[in-house]
Amino acid sequence: MEQKEQINAFCRQFKITGMAAGLPQVVAKSEKQCSGFMDFFLELLRHEATHRSNNEVIRRRKAANLPLKNDLDTYDHKAENGLKIARVNQLRELNWLDQGFNLMLMGPSGTGKTFLAAGLGADAVDKGYKTYFKSMEDLTNILKLKDMTRTAMAEYKRLLKADLIILDDIMLFPVDKSVANALFNFINQIYERTCFIITTNKSPAEWAKMLDDEVLATALLDRLLFHCDIINLSGKSYRMENRKTFFDQQQ
Incomplete structure (x- = not known):
């Protein structure tokens, strides 16, 4: 077995596939720069660390x-939503x-509430926060079924440990009434240690x-609302203003 195949086999065995993937590049760079053994090994470790960090972000x-x-890098700032x-x-x-505040995004349908909430959730994931996005229907089903199915209970327990929950x-x-009581009990249990982003088209009243x-x-x-910023979005529906039809694509 060639050296490269042996190295790849050992990398798979010890689950350091980031090193295996970066090996050709690191070898070429080290040969060109006449790097020492310590520099060579450090560069391999950097590849492994980057590989694991990227995989962790994907998992989260x-x-x-x-x-x-x-x-949110694609956010259309020309949209007139205030x-x-x-x-x-x-x-x-x-x-x-970081300071334990919630966000409530209020406004008519199509004004960007969900996109903004999801984008902030993605930013939070990238920075290491345990984040979960749930529609009201998703959360309702979890609350209804958590005492009946292991899947719902597992999902419920994950939510209890979240840093940020987005309720869309x-x-x-x-x-x-039963769901309303369960919703209150759920939020009452975690609101002091978990942040929320709420999207709604209904005013608190x-x-x-x-x-x-x-x-x-x-x-x-x-x-x-105890520690919360309320952001009111306004204007016409972005989806309706920018809607596309099948016939537009045929022209």
Whole structure:
């Protein structure tokens, strides 16, 4: 067996595939620069560290279950939704997350709430925060099934350990009493150690109607809004303003 094959075999055995992938490049560089053994080995370790870091980000992004479109570098700042580019950049610094604040993104459908929330979630993942994106329907199903299925219970336990939870389209539809109580108990359990990004098209005053319980709505909002920045988005639907049809692509 050739030396290269032996090295690759050992790398697979010891699970240091980043070294194996970077070996040809490091060897070529070391031969060109006449590097010493210590420099050569250090460069191999850098490749392994980078490889593991990139894989960890990929793993966390998959676990976060973010929407496919979540790159705020592509944010269309020409969209007239009332949010300035300076404000977006400020939010992306994640100081609010470091300091334990929540964000509530309010506004009509199509004004960029979900895209902004997912983008901030992606930034948080890249910086090492345990982040999970859930629609109101997703969370409702987890709360309903956690005592019945192991999958739902496992998902519920992951949420309990999250640094950041994104709840998308909360209060879009009326909520059953049992679900409303479960939602309150869930948020009450973690709100002091977990940050939230909430997207909603309902004002806080309308939550009582969706929950059919003013006292419960007040208690829920009291916890979510205690340390919270409310960002109001306005304007027309970006999707409708920029909609495409099949026939546009045929021209």
